[in-house]
Every structure is written in structure tokens, then in C-alpha cells.
Amino acid sequence: MPELPEVESTRRYLEPVLVGARISNVEVRRDRMVRRQENPADFGARLGDRRVLALERIGKFMLARLEGDITWVTHLGMSGRLQVADSGRAEDPHTNVVVELKNGPQIRFVDPRTFGFMVAYTPAELEQSSLAGLGRDALDDLPRSPELAQMLERRSAPIKALLLDQRLIAGLGNIYADEVLHRAAISPLRPGGSLSLDEVKSLRASIRPILRAGLAAGGTSLNDLAYLLPDGRAGGYLARLEVYGRTGEICRRCGTSIEAVVLRGRTTHWCPGCQL
DNA sequence: ACCTCCCTGGCC
DNA sequence: GGCCAGGGAGGT
Secondary structure (H helix, E strand, O other), rough: OOOOOHHHHHHHHHHHHOOEEEEEEEEOOOOOHHHHOOOHHHHHHHOOEEEEEEEEEOOEEEEEEEHHHHEEEEEOOOOEEEEOOOOOOOOOOEEEEEEEEEEOOOEEEEEOOOOEEEEOHHHHHHHHHHHOOOOOEEOOOOOHHHHHHHHHHHOOHHHHHHHHHOOOEEOOOOHHHHHHHHHHHOOOOOEEEOOOOHHHHHHHHHHHHHHHHHHHHHOOOOOOOOOOOOOOOOOOOHHHHHOOOOOEOOOOOOEEEEEEEEEEEEEEEOOOOOOO
16 A cells, blocks of 8 residues: 555656656546546646656655646555556556656556546645645654654544644555554554653654665555556565554564554554553 | 545455 | 445545
8 A cells, every 4th residue: 555665666766767758648537536636627738748857755645846837746545556658558457647758658547446646736736735734754854752742742642543644744654654653562542642752752763664664675565466666566565564464463572463453444453462 | 633435346 | 245445635
């Protein structure tokens, strides 16, 4: 599932392909994919014939900066992936958007469940969009422990829910939030405000190593293979997961059976033996 | 601060 | 044939 490591793996793969390239043509096969565009026709019109200047990422959002102050935003949702493919190659099912590069390959947005989207923003629109409300990036701009402690202060919501709140820290999703809490040995059910400063430090110290490990593996491709790298390879972090998807299996740290609870509608995996 | 909805393939 | 996966937006 695309969270920060998957989006960043995708971004790193695409960067040399996209930066400097000129977009020649855009085909939107499913209008729903550009639902964030106020006027759907703007999407193709704003991308067309523009060069890509830079490829950035904030949290789970990928941002291509184009000539003329246009920002082409991609969110992979939960089943989206970007492919680099030559125009002659047969399209995979659920190829919902195709962006052609001049004298280059196509960027194909494959997304069966269509929770992902693409949108082309002007600077004013970008300012008004939900990206403006994103918190600091969990990998590149992680707040220091005192600031993190301040964010959690007096919060009664479970720490797991707060880690998923993109307005606080941007980039963690369900898999890596569970993995971070396991590494920090903190129960996902603990109210955010109940963490001691030492626990906040432990939590903070767990975030980047988990994300970097996921990134080094090319992300997490689950057995459904919904997420794949742009060249079709699977990310290898699945085998390294300590709690996510391991309900009933044995915690490698303490031997206790991993449990799952539903928290805010999200399945949360944790070890009741060593996460306190 | 919480709940509901969106969407589809895969699995029981 | 029904349920599950879940990020983000919108509503109460």
C-alpha cells in the first residue's frame, strides 16, 4: 500500500525520467481520477507541452513542478502505482491516466480502486488545497521530540490515530504506523497525551529508521501486488514487517502472539507483550 | 473529534 | 454472495 516509502521509491525512480522531459499528451480514461480538478479539462490542458522542472514529495503526495507555475500532484491512494512504459506496450487493466513524454516513454497511472488522483494546480489553488494543511514530512522534516511532545500534549486520541493524522506528521499510513509503534515498544491504544517525554523520544527515534528500511527495500508490496515500482518490480519490505499482517504470529522480540484491533476503522496490529 | 463514504479485486 | 482492505474529504 502506498505510504511514504512507496511514494518516495516511486519518486526516485521517476525523477531521472521526468525531470527535463516535456509532456506531449495526456489521456484521462476515468474522470474520477481527476476529481480534485475544479474543471476536469484543465488537467490535460495545463500539463500539455510543459516541461517538468523538479519532482518533489510531501508526505504521500508527489509533486511535479512544471514550467509556468503549474504543480502536477499525484496521490497513489491505496491501490495506485505509476508505471514507465513505452507506448507500444499493452496496457495493464485499470490504466486510468496516461501521460506521454515527448520523445520518451509514457507515465501510466494504474489504480483499480481509484482512491488515488491527479490534479494540476495553479499556485493559488495549491495554496487552497489540502496539501497546505499537511504537517511536516516524516522523513525529511521530522519535528524534534519536544515539538512532537507538544503536538501530543493533552490529546486523548490513541497514539496510532494521531500518527495517521497527516496534519500532524505527513507520510505514515497504516502499515508503517504499526511498525513504528512496535519498534518504539508503545501500545497503539495509549492516549497521545499519556506518553512520557522518554516515550516520545523513543517514538520519534523509531520513525525514520522504519521509513528508511522500507525505502531501502523499495517499499511494501503486499500479496495483492497492487503496489509495484514503476518498472514492475515488487517492493521487498513485506518479509521484514514485525506486526502488520502478522496477527496470531509470534512477536520476534518477545514471543507473544501478535494481536489485531480495529481502531477508527483501521486494523491495528500490535504485540501486547512488549508494546506497553 | 468522530463517522461515513468512495471503489474494486480477491478471498472465504 | 458478502466482506474486507483503507487515505482522505466532508459532514455532524
